[in-house]
Amino acid sequence: MTKTIMLIHGAWLNSASWAGFKARYEARGYTVVTPDWPHDDRTPAELRDFPEKALAKVGQTDLFDHYERLIRALPEAPILIGHSLGGVCVQHLLDRGLGVAGVAINPAPTPGVPLGGHAIVSALPVFLDLFSWKKVKTMSRKFFAERFAQTAPRDKVTELYDAYIVPTPGKVYWDGVTGASGKISWKNPNRAPLLLIAGEIDLIADASMVRGIYKQQSKAPSRTDFKQFDGRSHWTCMDAGWETVADHALDWAVEHQIAR
Numbered sequence: 524m525t526k527t528i529m530l531i532h533g534a535w536l537n538s539a540s541w542a543g544f545k546a547r548y549e550a551r552g553y554t555v556v557t558p559d560w561p562h563d564d565r566t567p568a569e570l571r572d573f574p575e576k577a578l579a580k581v582g583q584t585d586l587f588d589h590y591e592r593l594i595r596a597l598p599e600a601p602i603l604i605g606h607s608l609g610g611v612c613v614q615h616l617l618d619r620g621l622g623v624a625g626v627a628i629n630p631a632p633t634p635g636v637p638l639g640g641h642a643i644v645s646a647l648p649v650f651l652d653l654f655s656w657k658k659v660k661t662m663s664r665k666f667f668a669e670r671f672a673q674t675a676p677r678d679k680v681t682e683l684y685d686a687y688i689v690p691t692p693g694k695v696y697w698d699g700v701t702g703a704s705g706k707i708s709w710k711n712p713n714r715a716p717l718l719l720i721a722g723e724i725d726l727i728a729d730a731s732m733v734r735g736i737y738k739q740q741s742k743a744p745s746r747t748d749f750k751q752f753d754g755r756s757h758w759t760c761m762d763a764g765w766e767t768v769a770d771h772a773l774d775w776a777v778e779h780q781i782a783r
Contacts, residue, residue, distance in 0.1 A: 525599050525623050525780060528773070530557045531590060533607025533631060534691040535662050535671065537563045537570065540761065544604070544769045551773070556601070558593050560586060563689065570689040574659045582694045583608075583704035587615045594621050600783035602776040606760050607631045607728060608695060610719075611704070614740070617714045618707045623780040626772040627736075628720045629728045629757050632699050634706050636736045639729025645670050646696055655693030662688055670726040672758035687761070709742040716746040716779040720772065722755030746779050 528548055530541045538557040545555045562578040563570065590612055594601060603622040605613035610630030617625045632638050648666060649655050662671065667688060668680045675683055698704040708714075717740055721733035730751055737749040752759060752768060759768050 524777070525601060525783075526553050527597055527599050527601040528553050528555045529590070529594060529597075529601040529603050529622075530555060531603065531605035531609035531612045532557070532559070533605070533609045533629075534695055535688055536606075537567065537689050539567060540606070540687050543765060544760065547766060547769050548773060553773075556593070556597070558590065561589055567687055567689045568685065571661065574661075574690040576659070578690065579657055579659045579692050579694065581692045583611070583615075583698040586612055586695070587619070587705075590616055591619060591621060602626075602773070602780060604628065604772055604776070605630070607757065610728075611699075614707055614717070614736075615705070617717060618711055620713050622715050623783050624716045624718075624776040626718045626720065626776055627733075628760060628768065628772065629722055629725050630719060630733060630736060631728055632732065633736050633739075634699070634702065634704055635709070636732060636739055639732030639735075641670075641726045641729045642732055645727045649693050649696045650700075652693070656697040658693050659690045660693045661690045670757075672756065672762075673726060674724070674754075674756040674762050675758055683761070707739075709739045710744075712744050714743045714745050715781050715783075716748075716776075717743075718748045718750065718772065718775045718779075720768065721749070721751045722757060722759050723751055723753045724755065725757045725759075727757040745781075748775065748779075750775075 562575040610627030721730035
């Protein structure tokens with residue numbers, strides 16, 4: 524039974540977004556690692572003010588390779604928990620035979636699964652800029668308030684944006700639609716158990732799209748489960764009641780983990 528957990532963040536956030544999950548899991552006796560993406564390892568304010576140009580060149584396969592190196596350097600195989608694009612990373616890493624169990628929370632569009640309507644609309648600010656594939660993009664405060672974190676307290680939206688939102692490479696979006704991120708072997712017999720978590724009112728990763736990912740992943744012989752939290756948005760890992768999501772994710776992973 525592993526005592527190590529790796530938390531993988533998605534686009535527009537860095538490891539600061541995992542502070543609550545990390546502290547909660549450490550209180551249960553786990554060693555929790557929360558690696559940043561390459562060039563993403565400063566405070567959100569510093570990253571917004573002075574984003575590194577090299578971040579623009581980071582694509583999805585760079586992320587998968589980055590996390591694989593870090594996982595293989597750990598003293599034991601970890602439980603993998605990712606949010607949004609971090610949830611896509613978890614699926615690819617499991618497909619590579621890594622991790623003892625995986626949880627993908629509000630996973631972003633995953634190759635081989637039709638895009639959800641909300642996911643398409645939410646990606647437009649990136650795709651309407653045809654040169655965004657080689658740029659670092661910054662989320663607008665309006666987008667954050669209306670789509671990314673529409674369930675956050677209205678009087679806290681500005682504060683939350685300042686505390687957590689960072690620039691992200693447009694390339695990770697383009698990789699998803701061009702196929703540059705690579706495919707997942709849905710029937711992989713060596714894939715560790717996987718839980719997919721959706722938010723009922725997620726405007727970034729539609730619950731219907733997450734269920735579509737679940738149907739594809741269910742083709743594998745290993746255990747695959749789906750859980751939808753009603754009234755939850757994409758901001759579910761920091762919204763009120765995030766502890767319920769955190770506990771469900773870890774309890775499931777602990778119960779179903781395999782030996783590596």
